[in-house]
């Protein structure tokens with residue numbers, strides 16, 4: 342499918358853009374301008390099927406004790422009809438709608454009305470007002486980084502309720518899980534549709550909008566780069582972090598509470614899933630400033646992929662292990678539990694150190710030590726849509742010299758650990774590692790395509806110096 346309108350096509354080049362411009366395209370290194378048939382097909386498939394995939398997983402747990410083949414076998418053998426399954430599915434309720442509205446409103450208030458105070462007393466934590474990366478149009482946005490504070494206050498309230506206040510049962514999330522799914526879908530679709538309309542009629546930064554000429558692609562991948570309301574309400578930062586990621590640890594806690602209620606105790610597998618995923622979540626908020634430099638914020642536009650994905654896909658599918666353990670209270674042998682813990686911690690270590698190395702390198706402009714030595718560097722340059730020439734550096738030392746995306750390998754090891762904690766009884770909890778492997782491999786290819794068009798020959802020099810993407814000698 343050919344691209345049509347390019348309202349913000351870059352203008353004239355500046356003089357010093359000559360060196361690298363045969364392969365690097367000026368200011369076009371953001372999201373794709375053109376939609377091929379494969380991308381279009383995948384997008385239509387996801388728009389049509391993703392909500393049903395989420396429903397299928399959650400329904401399979403609710404009605405078939407997490408047996409993924411259960412519904413298919415029942416329908417194929419005539420034991421159940423689709424209408425029977427649907428009739429047993431809890432509908433949206435007033436209680437769920439009130440809960441969800443309260444939850445999102447609370448997170449909006451924490452995000453917009455409470456400037457960060459954590460950076461004032463937590464040594465090493467970087468919060469408060471921070472700058473994002475240069476956008477393709479050459480804009481640098483400012484962000485209010487207060488996610489750690491939001492996470493801490495929310496969890497403080499959760500524990501205060503569980504141990505002192507008793508306003509609601511800690512199983513409240515599990516008990517309303519399917520009715521809440523409908524609410525999350527309503528918000529996901531509403532925010533994606535609003536973002537699309539906003540992109541067309543009142544964008545925050547028109548120069549950073551992209552219109553491919555294909556409605557489905559624009560809806561899915563977004564038109565606006567950094568949609569905002571007012572000075573501080575940034576859609577991408579808000580929807581990715583809260584309500585999605587703040588909710589992640591609360592959802593797991595609610596599943597643990599339900600496991601205790603149903604089975605009388607919390608298993609070591611449930612503890613492992615809660616602890617390992619909490620490390621990942623706290624890491625995310627501790628490093629929220631770093632997150633401003635990741636692909637989600639630096640390169641992806643805000644559409645259904647991020648809007649609906651953050652509201653529905655992330656809280657419902659990233660928490661499948663905890664949900665599964667409510668129905669199957671797996672208790673691991675000590676050696677196996679230790680093995681899972683070690684895999685999760687080593688994965689986290691690689692993930693964190695690799696991301697930290699790049700962040701440190703970029704923040705200090707290469708004036709740092711990586712693995713105790715002065716880092717090896719590839720000097721590179723690119724041009725933003727306003728014709729400005731920018732200089733940057735690619736790190737060739739540390740994990741970035743082992744493979745071009747070794748940070749993803751750490752993430753995959755951690756993801757596998759969550760799944761292994763659930764034992765081998767069912768496929769459902771393994772969905773996460775399968776999904777992450779596809780997501781991160783696709784992300785790797787997508788990012789490399791973008792970096793190649795951003796840095797041109799300089800990127801080729803990097804791929805020659807570090808030939809493998811994920812695993813040395815394999816891929």
Ligand code: NDP
Pocket residue numbers: 634635636637692696699733734735736737741745746748749752781784788792795
């Ligand atoms: P990266 O943090 O790997 O960022 C890629 C960008 O880094 C590139 O676009 C380029 O940007 C820059 N870069 C690439 N190579 C180098 C280098 N050698 N030296 C310096 N800069 C380089 O990707 P993500 O944002 O995708 O991932 C961040 C983390 O988040 C990862 O650990 C990933 O596993 C995790 N993640 C988790 C997800 C989940 O759902 N759980 C989803 C997605 C990511 P530039 O234009 O600035 O040069």
